[in-house]
Amino acid sequence: MSQQQAEKEARKQSAPILQVKNLKKYYPITSPFGKTKDFVKAVEQVTFDLTEKETIGLVGESGCGKSTTGRTILRLTEPTEGAAIYKGRDLFTLKPKEMKKVRKEIQMVFQDPHSSLNPKKRIGEIIEESMKIHRIGNKAERIEKAMYLLRRTGIREDQYYKFPHEFSGGQRQRIGIARALAVNPSVFILDEPVSALDVSIQSQVINLLEELQDEFKLAYLFISHDLSVVRHISDQIGVMYLGHLVEKASTDELFENPLHPYTKALLSSIPIPDTRVRRERIILKGDVPSPINPPSGCVFHTRCPFVIEKCKKEKPIYKESTNGHLVACHLY
Amino acid sequence: MVGEHLLEVKNLKTTFLTEMGSVVAVDGMSLHVDYGETLGLVGESGCGKSVTAESIMRLLDERTTKYEGEILFKGQDLLSLPEKKMVDIRGNEIAMIFQDAMTSLNPVYTIGNQIVETILTHQKVSKKEAYEKAIEMLRLTGIPSPEKRILEYPHEISGGMRQRVMIAMALSCKPSLLIADEPTTALDVTIQAQILDVINELKKELNMGVIMITHDLGVVAEVCTRVAVMYLGQVIEEAPVDNIFTNSLHPYTKGLLKSIPKIEGDRNKKLYTIEGIVPSLHNIPKGCRFAPRCSFADEQCRTQSPVLKETDGGHKVRCWHYEKIGQMEEKIDVTATS
Ligand SMILES: Nc1ncnc2c1ncn2[C@@H]1O[C@H](COP(=O)(O)OP(=O)(O)O)[C@@H](O)[C@H]1O
Numbered sequence A: 001m002s003q004q005q006a007e008k009e010a011r012k013q014s015a016p017i018l019q020v021k022n023l024k025k026y027y028p029i030t031s032p033f034g035k036t037k038d039f040v041k042a043v044e045q046v047t048f049d050l051t052e053k054e055t056i057g058l059v060g061e062s063g064c065g066k067s068t069t070g071r072t073i074l075r076l077t078e079p080t081e082g083a084a085i086y087k088g089r090d091l092f093t094l095k096p097k098e099m100k101k102v103r104k105e106i107q108m109v110f111q112d113p114h115s116s117l118n119p120k121k122r123i124g125e126i127i128e129e130s131m132k133i134h135r136i137g138n139k140a141e142r143i144e145k146a147m148y149l150l151r152r153t154g155i156r157e158d159q160y161y162k163f164p165h166e167f168s169g170g171q172r173q174r175i176g177i178a179r180a181l182a183v184n185p186s187v188f189i190l191d192e193p194v195s196a197l198d199v200s201i202q203s204q205v206i207n208l209l210e211e212l213q214d215e216f217k218l219a220y221l222f223i224s225h226d227l228s229v230v231r232h233i234s235d236q237i238g239v240m241y242l243g244h245l246v247e248k249a250s251t252d253e254l255f256e257n258p259l260h261p262y263t264k265a266l267l268s269s270i271p272i273p274d275t276r277v278r279r280e281r282i283i284l285k286g287d288v289p290s291p292i293n294p295p296s297g298c299v300f301h302t303r304c305p306f307v308i309e310k311c312k313k314e315k316p317i318y319k320e321s322t323n324g325h326l327v328a329c330h331l332y
Numbered sequence B: 001m002v003g004e005h006l007l008e009v010k011n012l013k014t015t016f017l018t019e020m021g022s023v024v025a026v027d028g029m030s031l032h033v034d035y036g037e038t039l040g041l042v043g044e045s046g047c048g049k050s051v052t053a054e055s056i057m058r059l060l061d062e063r064t065t066k067y068e069g070e071i072l073f074k075g076q077d078l079l080s081l082p083e084k085k086m087v088d089i090r091g092n093e094i095a096m097i098f099q100d101a102m103t104s105l106n107p108v109y110t111i112g113n114q115i116v117e118t119i120l121t122h123q124k125v126s127k128k129e130a131y132e133k134a135i136e137m138l139r140l141t142g143i144p145s146p147e148k149r150i151l152e153y154p155h156e157i158s159g160g161m162r163q164r165v166m167i168a169m170a171l172s173c174k175p176s177l178l179i180a181d182e183p184t185t186a187l188d189v190t191i192q193a194q195i196l197d198v199i200n201e202l203k204k205e206l207n208m209g210v211i212m213i214t215h216d217l218g219v220v221a222e223v224c225t226r227v228a229v230m231y232l233g234q235v236i237e238e239a240p241v242d243n244i245f246t247n248s249l250h251p252y253t254k255g256l257l258k259s260i261p262k263i264e265g266d267r268n269k270k271l272y273t274i275e276g277i278v279p280s281l282h283n284i285p286k287g288c289r290f291a292p293r294c295s296f297a298d299e300q301c302r303t304q305s306p307v308l309k310e311t312d313g314g315h316k317v318r319c320w321h322y323e324k325i326g327q328m329e330e331k332i333d334v335t336a337t338s
């Protein structure tokens, strides 16, 4: 066992820093007169642990509830049911003032940092300000730290006084990351952080995120629809479909031995940039059903190539196959 | 005519006249497409893929755009045709589909009306025949119960379905060339797989030539027969699809392939990166345009522009040192394995 692997094994023994349990989030749909007509069942059944200094990836197609999962943890949108235990406390029961403190420790990084960087402020000020809000250091210390973080994330110090619009998409993402780092967080929730970037810039930012994870001892919840990126960066992966976490396993286990028919279809649909690799493709029929009226039983049954009668009636429960590999499917 | 290509672009140069001066977005582009083949046009955003497509279709505002070179479609130069003739060719002989179907679908008309309208504009058929054709096209793109769907409006259907409707509309006049500009970029992978299948099937059925514009090298491997890689307004490498993946010659192409995270093999390595960013069109580097980011660049690269040179088997590359670089890498491979 290499040293790296040994360290990873040791870490697995350590307690999770964040536990999401039976998370559920329904968005009410209201009629023009303010009455609730229906619900978008955005997240129905999501449970996972995030271990210190590790990365869990959440994958699935658009609308499956990845962003909602990330946002409810920080209560940017209020959960309907469930718990998110962070350092022993359930975030969903905290008072606003206590929640504010947690938001310092759990930072969010978005796909488009442009919308989250104040266009009227210079980038140095943006970073300094987030420290000020959380009462970190005095002015001189804050400026020094902001300079350090910019340099560390690959932005030249002489660009401290520039405005966000003067930077490219990749550079803005670095600035967003620098700002998130400024308040000494222990968890990053990254929602499609490299999805808008071109390949050559994407690999730069992924490498940066990996270096920062080691340097600042961060745990990542890494949300992405791009399975190749998620495979590269994650220790564990959760696959979501229509609000449900349908499978969860360590990264290598998931790719070598996918169990859920949806995971299999998803993996087989990724176009591989190499003509020497030819695979059997599982082409799913039809579209993802509406989360307002999800299918009965197993939510995947309307598109599943292996559907049996039971799938239409009964919701599958999680089964653990090998160590830690969870799947919710009647075939197992 | 023997040896005539369906489409042959020769030395195309597209210049925008802007307030900040003129900008050459496509500079010296040459490519060809034959019946029944799919040419991939790849490169990062801003490299000139869409402008190339829009130039072929002559969709750009000609008061502020200057075209130079030749675009030979079935032997006639589109750049010298009067606009009236172009109208006949667009949508009829050459069709185009986009990333966002909503840009080519009208939200106030039903799906059926729009396809019927397109057919009636270009073909001498009765309304009833057009209607039947529309249903047939929708069926070909894999839309279930097209008789019902034809009565729906674009916003009532999913993104994947809209993309199919746009394809049905684009192909309803059986064009000989289809230009698909990032047709699956906004779609999820399982839906992308469906749409790529549809395009492939219809290409065979109609024996069309296809230009597939994408930034995704996975899509290229999946559907293309030949590939042109663009960088900053120029083709820097062109080759049969297998060569691009097994024997790419340009440092930029090699770099791109190495930077992509893979779904197989060792995942604990650091990703390869191409340092720096793509320069602006207002500030095009002298010599080789890739030189500021290239680890092999020398004085020659920084001062003289390489030409797109044919090596063998239809493989072309725009680099001064591709032979030397290939030999160097072979050596590295040998030492790495021994
Ligand atoms: N604020 C909201 N109000 C109502 N529905 C929402 C809201 N945000 C998201 N949704 C819906 O919830 C579902 C899950 O969305 P999201 O979490 O954004 O998915 P993902 O990030 O996986 O694409 C989708 O059907 C989406 O339309």
Ligand SMILES: Nc1ncnc2c1ncn2[C@@H]1O[C@H](COP(=O)(O)OP(=O)(O)O)[C@@H](O)[C@H]1O
Pocket (backbone or CB within 6 Å): B016, B018, B023, B025, B043, B044, B045, B046, B047, B048, B049, B050, B051, B052, B281
């Ligand atoms: N109408 C226009 N006027 C000026 N510049 C343009 C215009 N359209 C595109 N460009 C510029 O031309 C370059 C190539 O753009 P485009 O072909 O859209 O790139 P892509 O490869 O991403 O499709 C970009 O730098 C873009 O900003």
Ligand code: SF4
Pocket (backbone or CB within 6 Å): B250, B251, B252, B288, B289, B290, B291, B292, B294, B295, B296, B297, B298, B301, B302, B306, B318, B319, B320, B321, B322
């Ligand atoms: S010509 Fe020179 S700078 Fe350009 S790609 Fe080749 S080696 Fe690099």
Ligand SMILES: [Mg+2]
Pocket (backbone or CB within 6 Å): A066, A067, A068, A191
């Ligand atoms: Mg999302």
Ligand SMILES: [Mg+2]
Pocket (backbone or CB within 6 Å): B049, B050, B051, B181
């Ligand atoms: Mg484009």
